[in-house]
Amino acid sequence: MIIVNAEVSEIVELGNSIFLIKVHAPKIARESTPGQFCNIKVSESNFPLLRRPFSICEVKGDFVSFMFNVLGEGTRNLAHKKVGDALDILGPLGNGFKFDDDYETAVFVAGGLGAAPFPFLTGKIPEGRKLLSFIGGRSEKDLITYGMKNTLLSTDDGTKGFKGNVVELLEAKKELLDESKIKVFACGPTPMLRAVKEFCLKYGYNCEVSTECAMACGFGICQGCPIQAEDKEGYYLVCKDGPVFNINKVVL
Amino acid sequence: MIIVNAEVSEIVELGNSIFLIKVHAPKIARESTPGQFCNIKVSESNFPLLRRPFSICEVKGDFVSFMFNVLGEGTRNLAHKKVGDALDILGPLGNGFKFDDDYETAVFVAGGLGAAPFPFLTGKIPEGRKLLSFIGGRSEKDLITYGMKNTLLSTDDGTKGFKGNVVELLEAKKELLDESKIKVFACGPTPMLRAVKEFCLKYGYNCEVSTECAMACGFGICQGCPIQAEDKEGYYLVCKDGPVFNINKVVL
Amino acid sequence: MTKKDVENVETTVDLSVKIGSMKLKNPVMLASGTVGYGNEISNLTDLNRIGAVVTKSVSLKPRKGNPPQRIVETASGMLNAIGLANVGVEEFIRTKIPFLRQFDTNIVCNIAASSIDEYVECTRMISPEETIKAFEINISCPNVKEGGLMFGHDLKAVAEITRRVKAVTDKPVIIKLSPNVSDIAAFAKVVSEEGGDAVSAINTLVGTSFNIYTRRPKIFNVTGGLSGPAIKPVALAKVLEIKRKVDIPIIGIGGIMNWQDAAEFMIVGATAFEIGTVNFINPNAGVEISDGLWEYCRKMNIRKISDLTGSYVI
């Protein structure tokens, strides 16, 4: 966990106001593990005031990438960054996915921008394990397959792939999951994570989800990011205890 | 007085963080007279909140230019504008210089960025009148001669021209002013304007000064910009009654 | 509007609201002290499309206001200490009212005073003017010693002002509350009990700013009133607090920059709202906010915007 002033080395629009920004940040690159995030200062002034959290999307050598969607002022500022600009990044933060425990097939479930942490995770899955990526979006233009392998797609409006949500797609392709011992890694909007949790509990799959919450600090000092614990009284902090949790630990 | 969304057609650094920005604003160009100003929105967000006032520096056809100094957040934003960007401009505002009354020589006195309104004014001085421009700055690099004619220079540190302030230069070159009926037009920091006023009162010169004041609206609705009146009780508003005043009207 | 919209009468939205007997074509009001007497801003926006215009505070005698510097910008806000510069009641009646008469909007006269008698006297003098449709009593100007702030912090004074001003006019009386108190709802309650038609909340928060090199205050009056987006969360909380405790129409004020902010104020309890600082930045904001609210209501299937008032879900 450090703060660096990283130089932007690339920024590309993947389409539909989704951007990929790549920065030169050797120390963060070295320390990071998939599922962790960084808290990024998106302006040089006090407006917007707070940093903005983004999953680490990819690490290549000394370079770290983030994938983001232009939603408000903060991400709009980020989208205006140019190659050579400096970006003030605090990270890596939180706990990532456990990708080296006991399973044969890694199943990724991504809803919309939930795809962000998976390119990094995909590259880290140990040799010899199988990969399956279930990717959902509202419409064809919302599907993000960047950096992912063996993709199965769903859209709410049926413009591409399976018509329905990504958990319905999982259910429909359930036979693919029966072949081996699987572990599910999910990231996306909370309602999707809730459905994934239910699905995994039903079939007894091991599952980790990457959660989201409004954040101020991102590293445990403000207590702004509670998530209700399932295995104890009270709350976990998304930024410090998460953002990745096993589904048995949290109420979604 | 209108609000336009004008396209930036040129932005150049004149040196020492002084910039000239040129926008395509036909309606403002048509209505403007030298000494007037525009109130410019320097960010797309609420930060900085208020518009920033700038003198109209030059009008050429459908184009209007402003000269500015990078001081704080607002002018920093402005300096980052690129050709093709839109600029939200309210203007022209206030009352300009009376440049067509009875005089033979127009004497411009500029301190630092006070040079801003003079390129426009220089071009409007009626045919046949003489021009003399006294320009002062702290140091050589602060001297702005852009768009001005027949310049005499002074610097506080003596790095260029006369060593001393610009009013001392005026006094030193007094004989140049004895030749004809003169009118003094001055713009610069308030202490300089005060000295110019004193100088002009001493010799009985007609003189107009362009004043400054913190402003919110720039067009008379906030009452935020008072300047003490000399010829009546109370205050004038710099934005509406000025920014140009005859020295007999205001206490500097 | 598209052709489909025009055909579909269901999409019509009623933006009108009422404050006492005053009917506003839409809930947008221009706040006192931020549009003068309407002259200058009428060049930059269409006042006929605004629900009401509140005049700069008028006092019995003209006031020249504070020396410079009167304003300073702060983070997402500004401090002002204008010092109630105004032309005085007589000049107001003689030159300002005739100008305002031309607009198809409600003119609300805001009154500031340094004694209870002066509030009453001003109201009495202006009340016969047909152009004036309501009074807003400024008991909360923080920027002059006699600006009413001491009244705004005194429940008994507020009660007496409300009662006595109501007694000299048939027009709606709105009391503009100070936010710089522990319990704003108590003040709203007193206004309601004494027959006031509405309260407006909030006036500016007391603030200051110093130059660290000269160690002098940046504004001549030392302290000023903080307005703009910075104060919006505080203003919303004050409106909500009044709404939850007192049954009186509220005019929401504080940091409104766009229709989203305006809708937020209505949801937490405002019947109408005033926009202040934004007029300096975007003089056409009132019209844009009215249009934005219309569109919002249409999309949200709200037929009458008055249904939005206090419709929060807690």
Next chain:
Amino acid sequence: MTKKDVENVETTVDLSVKIGSMKLKNPVMLASGTVGYGNEISNLTDLNRIGAVVTKSVSLKPRKGNPPQRIVETASGMLNAIGLANVGVEEFIRTKIPFLRQFDTNIVCNIAASSIDEYVECTRMISPEETIKAFEINISCPNVKEGGLMFGHDLKAVAEITRRVKAVTDKPVIIKLSPNVSDIAAFAKVVSEEGGDAVSAINTLVGTSFNIYTRRPKIFNVTGGLSGPAIKPVALAKVLEIKRKVDIPIIGIGGIMNWQDAAEFMIVGATAFEIGTVNFINPNAGVEISDGLWEYCRKMNIRKISDLTGSYVI
């Protein structure tokens, strides 16, 4: 430092200040609730270079805090309603104090309570801990019913809390005042009269924010506390008001982002200051502010930073 500086002893600046018997190496304090118990932030800044660290409010029993959402950003500010989530006195003594012991800084224990007895009891329990150098009594948390806000608005309660807490500890007692009152100086006066060593001002302003589509509050607790640059002008005015009326050391708090802001607080009357929200954005801000103040003092020829306190020119 350049060689010339080192040679010239005249350029040395004394940044130390005192709050009661507590000596701070510099006036920078990290505000309660914005650095937890120091653990996480110590990875990102050098706590040995900070004047004092104020712990997250501790209450007698652990509190799990409010459900999400607890925070929301506003214009140049943020609202929080954490709900005083904390580990409780016992766990605080058992696990937090030992960690804090390692740092060469002053640890100030901030206490929240829902009864006067509880304030006294917490202080009594923690007072023997050598690591704790002073107490800050939070009588002004706006985010839980029993967070003390009702005390913070009640002069008699504040008097009693000050008197009774002082009676159970020899360490300096700082009372953290609520800004949500009409007359903050009256509270400072009571603290001074009852022997309190200092007041800190301000805690957050009550604010709220609603989602205009769901019409629900954005934070679970409905209202929250507003902090950050947005409130700086208000905080400065409160500090100035206290300074002008009451002779008691003041710890200035509210919206400090950099050394310039910190200097402004000292000029209007603060002996020391706390930084809160900025820690979330720049965890090293405290050290940078200390360095900035040193440089400012050197340039301005201020030998002892304590000379800056209340040095305003009005």
